[in-house]
Structure formats: structure tokens, C-alpha cells
Amino acid sequence: xxxxxxxxxxxxxxxxxxxxxxxxxxxxxxxxxxxxxxxxxxxxxxxxxxxxxxxxxxxxxxxxxxxxxxxxxxxxxxxxxxxxxxxxxxxxxxxxxxxxxxxxxxxxxxxxxxxxxxxxxxxxxxxxxxxxxxxxxxxxxxxxxxxxxxxxxxxxxxxxxxxxxxxxxxxxxxxxxxxxxxxxxxxxxxxxxxxxxxxxxxxxxxxxxxxxxxxxxxxxxxxxxxxxxxxxxxxxxxxxxxxxxxxxxxxxxxxxxxxxxxxxxxxxxxxxxxxxxxxxxxxxxxxxxxxxxxxxxxxxxxxxxxxxxxxxxxxxxxxxxxxxxxxxxxxxxxxxxxxxxxxxxxxxxxxxxxxxxxxxxxxxxxxxxxxxxxxxxxxxxxxxxxxxxxxxxxxxxxxxxxxxxxxxxxxxxxxxxxxxxxxxxxxxxxxxxxxxxxxxxxxxxxx
Ligand code: 5AD
Ligand code: SF4
Numbered sequence: 001x002x003x004x005x006x007x008x009x010x011x012x013x014x015x016x017x018x019x020x021x022x023x024x025x026x027x028x029x030x031x032x033x034x035x036x037x038x039x040x041x042x043x044x045x046x047x048x049x050x051x052x053x054x055x056x057x058x059x060x061x062x063x064x065x066x067x068x069x070x071x072x073x074x075x076x077x078x079x080x081x082x083x084x085x086x087x088x089x090x091x092x093x094x095x096x097x098x099x100x101x102x103x104x105x106x107x108x109x110x111x112x113x114x115x116x117x118x119x120x121x122x123x124x125x126x127x128x129x130x131x132x133x134x135x136x137x138x139x140x141x142x143x144x145x146x147x148x149x150x151x152x153x154x155x156x157x158x159x160x161x162x163x164x165x166x167x168x169x170x171x172x173x174x175x176x177x178x179x180x181x182x183x184x185x186x187x188x189x190x191x192x193x194x195x196x197x198x199x200x201x202x203x204x205x206x207x208x209x210x211x212x213x214x215x216x217x218x219x220x221x222x223x224x225x226x227x228x229x230x231x232x233x234x235x236x237x238x239x240x241x242x243x244x245x246x247x248x249x250x251x252x253x254x255x256x257x258x259x260x261x262x263x264x265x266x267x268x269x270x271x272x273x274x275x276x277x278x279x280x281x282x283x284x285x286x287x288x289x290x291x292x293x294x295x296x297x298x299x300x301x302x303x304x305x306x307x308x309x310x311x312x313x314x315x316x317x318x319x320x321x322x323x324x325x326x327x328x329x330x331x332x333x334x335x336x337x338x339x340x341x342x343x344x345x346x347x348x349x350x351x352x353x354x355x356x357x358x359x360x361x362x363x364x365x366x367x368x369x370x371x372x373x374x375x376x377x378x379x380x381x382x383x384x385x386x387x388x389x390x391x392x393x394x395x396x397x398x399x400x401x402x403x404x405x406x407x408x409x410x411x412x413x414x415x416x417x418x419x420x421x422x423x424x425x426x427x428x429x430x431x432x433x434x435x436x437x438x439x440x441x442x443x444x445x446x447x
């Protein structure tokens with residue numbers, strides 16, 4: 001039987017889908033080319049905003065109409081619980097984010113005649129966390145995601161993630177190191193470590209249990225993990241996401257200073273620049289503390305790339321609050337930013353507050369921040385013209401096969417023309433002199 005997985009949401013979902021793919025292949029299923037030749041289709045869902053949930057659930061509905069064996073997995077399942085079968089009465093199965101390891105077994109049960117199977121267990125560590133498809137290669141051919149921290153205990157007022165992804169659990173460092181070693185042995189050069197707030201690795205449960213104190217003197221679990229992964233031969237780059245400013249400790253900066261493999265990019269969601277809104281959101285930092293964290297990174301390296309998430313239209317967000325967000329974004333000099341319109345999520349603290357910023361006003365604020373970011377991205381990238389950046393080649397550009405694309409350590413996309421008769425290799429290190437800059441892209445030529 002052939003299966004297909006459609007993935008919505010964040011990198012964490014992408015990684016969970018990869019693990020399910022590997023589990024299903026190991027159980028004897030075959031990956032389908034497309035929907036037409038698939039017998040089983042699984043939709044991995046997101047619920048962070050209402051629109052995200054609607055997309056995934058709508059997709060599952062269409063597949064049911066096409067008479068495929070249809071399963072829904074991921075965050076929206078956990079949020080809906082039993083309701084998922086009221087929304088989708090003909091859905092075959094639904095599994096929450098912490099139970100995807102059960103999918104092979106569930107498919108057996110369905111083929112034996114069972115229907116409407118629901119698994120939403122809370123804090124399990126899914127089996128198959130370390131399963132990778134295609135002999136260990138995922139995403140691009142030389143890049144792989146590795147989940148290090150499950151769940152989230154931060155409880156920001158607006159966020160449904162702690163309800164759907166459960167409590168924080170740090171995978172033992174020994175397991176993570178073994179997984180990255182196995183990936184490296186399969187040709188993976190770049191890993192991206194995943195967690196909702198990855199710098200809380202090893203906080204709620206010990207990650208280095210039984211390993212003794214670090215010989216290099218690291219006392220914090222995450223910087224120690226980064227340092228340890230840097231020792232693995234074949235691994236050339238380590239990224240991680242997402243981060244919280246409280247995690248920007250001196251030990252993290254020490255890893256940056258001593259380990260060139262750790263990428264000079266941090267995704268550091270700020271959400272708002274207004275101290276009043278930050279306090280209401282329960283973000284546990286002030287504007288000044290956030291900016292101090294950014295300064296720490298840029299003092300270390302002025303080209304350090306910092307990207308962010310921002311919410312516009314949080315309940316009670318005034319014009320003044322919004323202007324504070326605007327000015328913070330300018331002060332922080334974000335290299336890129338993602339703006340989201342506030343969406344009340346059932347059961348969260350902020351859902352009890354009136355959603356009082358009109359949709360049109362949310363839209364306006366969104367557009368203003370996007371325009372600001374375009375101009376700022378252009379300015380930040382203009383400064384790189386004339387410099388030489390090193391990228392790992394990812395592949396030919398989709399629009400123009402004579403042009404290749406790759407990313408530098410700061411996660412900036414750089415494209416370059418490949419001369420006729422010349423060949424590039426996926427995953428190769430390429431040095432490029434930057435000749436032109438756009439808000440989200442750099443153009444270079446080989447040196
Ligand atoms: N409404 C709008 N945006 C949200 N995010 C999280 N919850 C909500 C919500 N209820 C945004 C945050 C987070 C990103 C993944 O999604 O900015 O960083
Ligand atoms: Fe969506 Fe959040 Fe779940 Fe990721 S963790 S899929 S963003 S709800």
C-alpha cells in the first residue's frame with residue numbers, strides 16, 4: 001500500500017512527518033508519488049492560528065471525499081479531541097503530536113476493520129523519534145532536522161502550543177549525539193535542532209544524566225550539547241530554533257566564539273515591543289532585556305543574523321503599543337521577520353479577553369511592519385555587497401536552472417550564476433562575492 005503525508009505548520013511538524021514516513025517505510029508501506037496513487041493519506045495539522053487549523057482540516061475533508069484512507073495527526077487533533085470526528089465523521093484515525101509512533105499499528109487496526117481511532121495521549125515520547133527517511137537524509141539532501149526538546153512549559157497568554165504539544169521533555173543528550181552521528185554517517189552535513197524554546201533544553205529534566213560534569217566547564221545543557229555535536233566528523237553546520245532571550249547566556253556566546261560550526265543566526269521571537277503588552281503576554285522579558293540579548297549577539301559579530309516573530313492586534317494593543325513594536329524592530333535591526341495577526345485560541349488566557357482590534361486594523365499593522373521589514377532587509381543586505389560569504393549549495397533555483405542557491409551561516413539565501421559547462425555539487429561549500437542585494441536575497445559570484 002502507498003501513503004502520502006501532507007504537512008502544515010512549523011519545522012517541528014515537518015520533522016514529525018519525516019519520522020512517520022520512516023516508520024511506515026520500515027513497516028512495509030511505500031511512499032506514493034502523489035495523491036492519485038496513494039491509498040493512505042495523512043494530514044499533519046497545525047492549530048497555532050485558526051486559519052492554520054482550517055486549512056489542514058479542510059484538506060483532510062477533501063481527501064475523505066476522494067475515498068482515501070485518511071488520518072489526521074498533529075496539533076489540531078490534540079486541540080479538538082473527540083470533536084475531530086464531529087468535524088470529520090468519516091475520518092479513519094486521528095493522533096496527537098505526542099503519539100505519532102502509533103501510526104503503523106493504527107493502520108494495521110484499520111485494515112483489520114476498525115474505524116475512528118483517536119489517540120491523544122499527553123506526555124509520551126513518541127517511539128521512532130530518531131527515525132529518518134531516505135537513509136537518514138531529510139529536507140534537502142545534506143540537511144536534517146533533529147528534535148531535541150518536546151513540548152513547551154512557557155504558557156504565553158495567546159499560545160495553544162503547551163496545550164497541544166504537552167510538557168517539556170529534553171531528549172537525553174546521549175540519544176541526540178547518537179542520532180546526529182548516524183546522520184553524519186549518511187552524508188548529512190547540516191543539522192537543525194528543534195524545540196519550541198530550545199534554550200530550555202535540560203531545564204525541566206536533566207539531559208546529561210549520568211554523564212558527569214562537563215570537562216570543558218559548561219554548566220548549561222544546551223551550549224554543552226552544541227559543543228559536543230561540533231565534534232562529530234562530517235557535520236559542518238549546526239542550526240537551532242526557536243529561542244528565548246533568557247537563553248542568550250554567556251555560555252551560549254562562548255559556544256559561538258569557540259565553535260565556527262554553530263551558525264550565526266538566531267530566530268528570537270519578540271512578539272511585541274511594548275512592555276505593557278509583553279507583560280500581558282507573559283513573555284518574561286522587557287523590551288530592554290530583549291534588546292540587550294540582541295546586542296550581545298551583535299557585539300560578538302555585527303553580521304549575526306537575528307530574525308523574529310511578531311503578533312499584531314493582540315487584545316488591547318493600542319496605536320502606541322504598535323509604534324513601540326515598530327521602533328523595537330528598527331532598533332533590533334532584524335534581518336527578517338514574520339508577522340502574524342492575532343487569532344484567539346480556545347482555552348488560552350488571552351481568549352478570555354475581547355479580540356478588540358478590528359480585522360482591518362490588524363491588516364494595516366501587518367502591512368506596515370512588512371513594508372518596514374522590506375526596507376530594513378534591503379539596508380541590512382546592502383551592507384554585505386562586496387563581502388565574501390560562504391554557502392552550502394542547496395540546488396538549482398526553480399525558475400532558472402543555470403542559477404544555484406545556497407545559504408550562508410546567517411541563513412541568508414544567496415544565488416549565483418553557474419557558467420555553462422561548470423557543475424555544482426549539492427552540499428558543497430561555495431565562496432561567493434556579493435554583487436547585489438535584495439530584501440530577502442543576495443546575489444553573488446564565485447571567487
Ligand atoms: N495568534 C497569532 N499568532 C500567534 N502565534 C502564536 N500564537 C498565536 C496566536 N494565537 C505566532 C507567534 C509565534 C508563531 C509561531 O506564531 O508569533 O512565534
Ligand atoms: Fe503549528 Fe505550533 Fe503545532 Fe508547530 S507547534 S504545528 S506552529 S501549532
